[in-house]
Amino acid sequence: MRYLNLFITLIKISFSRILIYRGNFASHATSSVGWGIFSVISIMLLTSKTPVVFGWSRNELILLTVLMNVIFGVYRSFIDANFWRFSQIIHYGDLDIVLLKPVDSQFQMSLWIFDLSSLLRFLFASIFAVYLIIIFHIPVSFVSILFFFILSTASIILLYSITFILLTLTIWFTRLSNLIDLINTVTNASRYPKEMFEHLTTFVFFILLPIVIIISTPVKALFQKGSLSDSILLLAFAFVFFSISRVFWKFALRFYASASG
Amino acid sequence: MRYFRIFFLQLQHAIEARSLSVVWFLTSLTTPLLMLIFWSGATAAAGGRIFSWSYSNFATYYLFIALASSMLTAHIEEDVAFEDINKGNLSQYILKPFPYYTSKFLLELPWRLFQGSLAISGIVIVALFFKNLVSVTSSPIILLLAIVIAILAFILSFTFKMILGLLAFWFTEISGVMNVNEIIFSIASGTLIPLEFFPNNLRTLFEILPFSYMIYYPIIAFLGKLNTTSLLQVILMQLLWIFIFSLVYKFTWAKGRKTFTAVGL
Amino acid sequence: METFLLNKEIYQIPKNHFKKTLDELISILEVEDIINIQVRKLSLGQRMKCELIAALLHSPKILFLDEPTIGLDVVMQKKLRDFVREYNKKFNATVILTSHYMEDVRQLCDRIIVIDHGSILFDGKFDELVKKHTQQKIISVIFEKEVLREKLLKLGIIKDFDLPKVVLLVKRENANSVAEKLLKDFSVLDMNIEEPDIEDVIRNVFSKS
Numbered sequence: 001m002r003y004l005n006l007f008i009t010l011i012k013i014s015f016s017r018i019l020i021y022r023g024n025f026a027s028h029a030t031s032s033v034g035w036g037i038f039s040v041i042s043i044m045l046l047t048s049k050t051p052v053v054f055g056w057s058r059n060e061l062i063l064l065t066v067l068m069n070v071i072f073g074v075y076r077s078f079i080d081a082n083f084w085r086f087s088q089i090i091h092y093g094d095l096d097i098v099l100l101k102p103v104d105s106q107f108q109m110s111l112w113i114f115d116l117s118s119l120l121r122f123l124f125a126s127i128f129a130v131y132l133i134i135i136f137h138i139p140v141s142f143v144s145i146l147f148f149f150i151l152s153t154a155s156i157i158l159l160y161s162i163t164f165i166l167l168t169l170t171i172w173f174t175r176l177s178n179l180i181d182l183i184n185t186v187t188n189a190s191r192y193p194k195e196m197f198e199h200l201t202t203f204v205f206f207i208l209l210p211i212v213i214i215i216s217t218p219v220k221a222l223f224q225k226g227s228l229s230d231s232i233l234l235l236a237f238a239f240v241f242f243s244i245s246r247v248f249w250k251f252a253l254r255f256y257a258s259a260s261g
Numbered sequence: 262m263r264y265f266r267i268f269f270l271q272l273q274h275a276i277e278a279r280s281l282s283v284v285w286f287l288t289s290l291t292t293p294l295l296m297l298i299f300w301s302g303a304t305a306a307a308g309g310r311i312f313s314w315s316y317s318n319f320a321t322y323y324l325f326i327a328l329a330s331s332m333l334t335a336h337i338e339e340d341v342a343f344e345d346i347n348k349g350n351l352s353q354y355i356l357k358p359f360p361y362y363t364s365k366f367l368l369e370l371p372w373r374l375f376q377g378s379l380a381i382s383g384i385v386i387v388a389l390f391f392k393n394l395v396s397v398t399s400s401p402i403i404l405l406l407a408i409v410i411a412i413l414a415f416i417l418s419f420t421f422k423m424i425l426g427l428l429a430f431w432f433t434e435i436s437g438v439m440n441v442n443e444i445i446f447s448i449a450s451g452t453l454i455p456l457e458f459f460p461n462n463l464r465t466l467f468e469i470l471p472f473s474y475m476i477y478y479p480i481i482a483f484l485g486k487l488n489t490t491s492l493l494q495v496i497l498m499q500l501l502w503i504f505i506f507s508l509v510y511k512f513t514w515a516k517g518r519k520t521f522t523a524v525g526l
Numbered sequence: 527m528e529t530f531l532l533n534k535e536i537y538q539i540p541k542n543h544f545k546k547t548l549d550e551l552i553s554i555l556e557v558e559d560i561i562n563i564q565v566r567k568l569s570l571g572q573r574m575k576c577e578l579i580a581a582l583l584h585s586p587k588i589l590f591l592d593e594p595t596i597g598l599d600v601v602m603q604k605k606l607r608d609f610v611r612e613y614n615k616k617f618n619a620t621v622i623l624t625s626h627y628m629e630d631v632r633q634l635c636d637r638i639i640v641i642d643h644g645s646i647l648f649d650g651k652f653d654e655l656v657k658k659h660t661q662q663k664i665i666s667v668i669f670e671k672e673v674l675r676e677k678l679l680k681l682g683i684i685k686d687f688d689l690p691k692v693v694l695l696v697k698r699e700n701a702n703s704v705a706e707k708l709l710k711d712f713s714v715l716d717m718n719i720e721e722p723d724i725e726d727v728i729r730n731v732f733s734k735s
Binding site: 046054177182 | 307
């Protein structure tokens with residue numbers, strides 16, 4: 001398919017950029033692995049005095065964080081870099097150039113550049129996760145691993161859609177170039193178990209629901225503690241939010257006005 | 262007198278870009294809020310108190326973390342590294358008749374004040390509804406010393422961040438260094454977890470490092486957890502670190518200027 | 527080269543067509559040596575050439591060039607104009623050019639449209655534009671001997687009086703007779719009759735609107 005070819009070409013370009021900007025790659029890879037390690041250390045510190053919290057044991061919480069790094073490693077590699085570019089494009093009025101190309105504009109805004117340095121984080125986190133699963137004696141099965149992959153994919157789609165919808169707002173509010181930082185910080189809440197948010201007011205919990213099920217649900221499925229309702233909810237949300245992102249984006253483009261220099 | 266006018270101009274800019282400030286403020290609010298939610302469950306699971314901290318203690322602490330992050334932490338290093346050094350904007354600062362440090366200081370201050378005022382209003386609102394959460398010391402002497410500590414904390418943070426930004430003179434990939442700094446900072450300054458929770462040897466380390474004097478000590482000073490003697494000791498440490506950083510800054514700036522080349526377009 | 531390949535995918539250019547067009551463009555613009563060098567290491571002129579290639583890979587039938595010669599040195603300007611002319615001929619493409627350099631316009635354009643604040647002031651051929659909007663021609667004379675200013679005033683408007691060179695503005699109809707008179711009555715070393723500067727023409731067009 002045409003978009004597949006395009007995607008492959010773009011990946012190839014990203015790879016060759018790594019070779020050119022080697023220092024950049026090394027620095028980013030170190031940072032992202034550093035953040036991964038930091039996230040694990042912080043959860044260990046936070047749970048040093050409480051062996052069980054929110055129905056999760058300390059081991060499970062640590063593994064949750066590691067698996068969060070697995071999922072986020074993929075997300076940061078393939079999608080996140082595009083959002084920074086998104087902000088720049090809107091801010092500098094370069095959306096015209098995007099719209100003039102015979103390629104779907106949402107595709108161009110979402111899957112155009114990649115920061116493959118985060119793949120290292122994904123790799124290390126995956127290896128570490130496997131190691132922890134073994135030494136913590138977490139009961140996983142082939143089926144649960146399969147569900148983990150399926151649900152993680154849905155999670156990435158959901159995370160992408162939410163961020164994309166919020167960023168589309170910058171077509172109207174062009175000054176909010178730092179919105180992506182806020183979105184990333186808020187969606188970081190997903191690294192904590194969903195149960196942690198359950199005793200907030202119902203209203204707040206409802207708003208946060210799409211975010212908090214992003215990591216918890218696939219991980220619980222992996223542990224074979226998965227809840228069917230959560231899983232269905234995640235898949236439904238992924239589908240719904242993705243559709244909204246598409247519709248909303250097309251709607252926003254009509255409002256886009258730029259002054260070509 | 263002209264410094265005052267320049268400050269005013271920068272303040273106008275900051276107010277014009279107020280939507281950016283609001284977003285930054287909300288960003289610095291998010292992590293403490295998340296920590297609060299975490300601790301509410303954790304304290305419940307541990308029977309009401311962890312390390313003798315009750316949930317309302319945590320709440321107060323993290324509220325003030327939010328304030329300190331908005332108001333006392335300088336964010337000038339990215340501007341220095343990316344805009345001035347990498348993109349060459351430094352030239353216009355060198356041409357000015359006052360030091361680079363001063364220009365950046367006057368640039369940074371309005372943003373801190375603006376976001377700080379957002380945070381303070383937030384705390385005031387919370388204090389109105391949840392009186393027990395916001396228990397600031399009532400002793401005027403301690404309050405005065407706490408304010409001094411806060412001001413010194415800002416100067417400390419600012420000077421440190423300037424040095425960090427200036428490293429871009431030598432490192433083309435400065436973002437790695439900045440990321441590492443952020444990680445160390447969140448642990449050592451008490452932003453992630455109150456420093457009390459750390460084992461003793463780490464605590465001693467944090468007391469030597471400058472980070473705790475940027476966030477942790479101003480907060481617990483305002484919360485009234487230190488007596489006058491301790492407060493004076495804190496101030497002494499702050500002054501010591503400011504002195505060290507000033508020397509490092511002067512050295513870095515002098516050396517860095519020589520290596521700086523800007524290309525006109 | 528990677529950008530070219532990317533554009534190939536974006537515009538779905540078939541492989542052999544891509545190769546053919548690419549080779550042609552590379553040879554016209556003489557960039558064989560640099561297509562595999564990283565963009566950041568190229569000079570401005572080289573970058574422009576490569577950008578042109580990238581933009582033309584899918585052989586567009588209509589080309590919009592917005593101030594293409596701005597910021598370029600004289601040599602590059604000429605090269606670019608030559609390229610546009612050749613592309614226009616070879617690929618049968620319509621080129622719509624905007625420019626503030628009248629040289630671009632004079633050398634390249636068959637048809638000129640002058641727009642001011644959204645309304646069209648003129649649409650037609652270059653020569654028509656000149657004829658229609660100037661009633662005058664320029665006669666530049668280099669005199670052998672000194673000449674008194676007053677004597678020239680009868681012949682036309684004196685644009686420049688810097689002996690031995692004088693530039694006169696003369697009504698179009700009178701140009702030939704004035705020229706004759708100059709040659710007869712004065713000792714002339716050299717004389718030139720020209721259309722007015724295109725910049726003056728355009729200024730005239732705008733001031734009349």
